[in-house]
Amino acid sequence: METAITRELAPNFAFSDRIQQERHIAVTDCYQCAKCSSGCPLTFAMDYLPHEIIRLAGLGQEELVLGSNTIWVCSACETCTTRCPNDIDIAGVMDYLKNQAVRTGRRVPQKNVLAFHKAFLDDVRLSGGRLNETLLLGLYMLRSGEGLSKFKTGALLEDVKLGMQMFKKGRLSPKPPQKIKAIADLKNLFKKTKA
Numbered sequence: 277m278e279t280a281i282t283r284e285l286a287p288n289f290a291f292s293d294r295i296q297q298e299r300h301i302a303v304t305d306c307y308q309c310a311k312c313s314s315g316c317p318l319t320f321a322m323d324y325l326p327h328e329i330i331r332l333a334g335l336g337q338e339e340l341v342l343g344s345n346t347i348w349v350c351s352a353c354e355t356c357t358t359r360c361p362n363d364i365d366i367a368g369v370m371d372y373l374k375n376q377a378v379r380t381g382r383r384v385p386q387k388n389v390l391a392f393h394k395a396f397l398d399d400v401r402l403s404g405g406r407l408n409e410t411l412l413l414g415l416y417m418l419r420s421g422e423g424l425s426k427f428k429t430g431a432l433l434e435d436v437k438l439g440m441q442m443f444k445k446g447r448l449s450p451k452p453p454q455k456i457k458a459i460a461d462l463k464n465l466f467k468k469t470k471a
């Protein structure tokens with residue numbers, strides 16, 4: 277899935293300056309070698325390739341990048357960041373753009389990805405700084421609405437059966453994980469990010 281830009285772009289460097297200030301990533305350093313895109317495993321589902329997102333962000337095309345499918349398809353695997361000969365943290369830019377899209381109330385084209393991010397953070401908060409996979413599954417089902425739709429179609433029963441098999445084989449644990457020691461720091465972190 278690729279999208280061609282057919283109109284002239286008016287550069288707005290305030291946006292790239294903001295990425296530099298808030299995430300310390302210099303997107304304008306990019307020299308468009310496209311090594312990031314050639315290593316990315318998810319380009320088949322993206323509307324703009326990773327090097328195009330970096331270029332667009334460098335030119336301050338806020339509307340285009342924050343409304344793109346690419347930032348939600350990105351799985352944060354960091355292959356691009358590792359491959360960049362210019363030390364640009366492309367995965368970090370994608371993360372920043374996701375955050376900005378949510379903060380500014382943009383339409384999220386991949387709603388389940390956002391539901392997963394929120395379920396993941398809820399899980400870490402509720403499980404004392406660790407990930408409880410069983411809880412994560414439940415939270416994701418609730419947040420995405422998949423639990424209800426699967427319940428209606430009967431598919432939820434198949435998921436429960438699969439879950440039971442995983443319990444038996446030790447792939448899922450019914451026991452909650454041990455809380456981390458720095459639990460006060462974790463609580464502070466969540467408090468700060470909420471504010």
Ligand code: SF4
Pocket residue numbers: 305306307308309310311312313326327330359360361362363364366
């Ligand atoms: S690998 Fe780095 S320098 Fe090359 S296009 Fe991607 S971001 Fe730009």
Ligand code: SF4
Pocket residue numbers: 312315316317318326349350351352353354355356357366367370
């Ligand atoms: S972090 Fe995102 S953009 Fe980079 S290689 Fe992985 S999926 Fe592609």
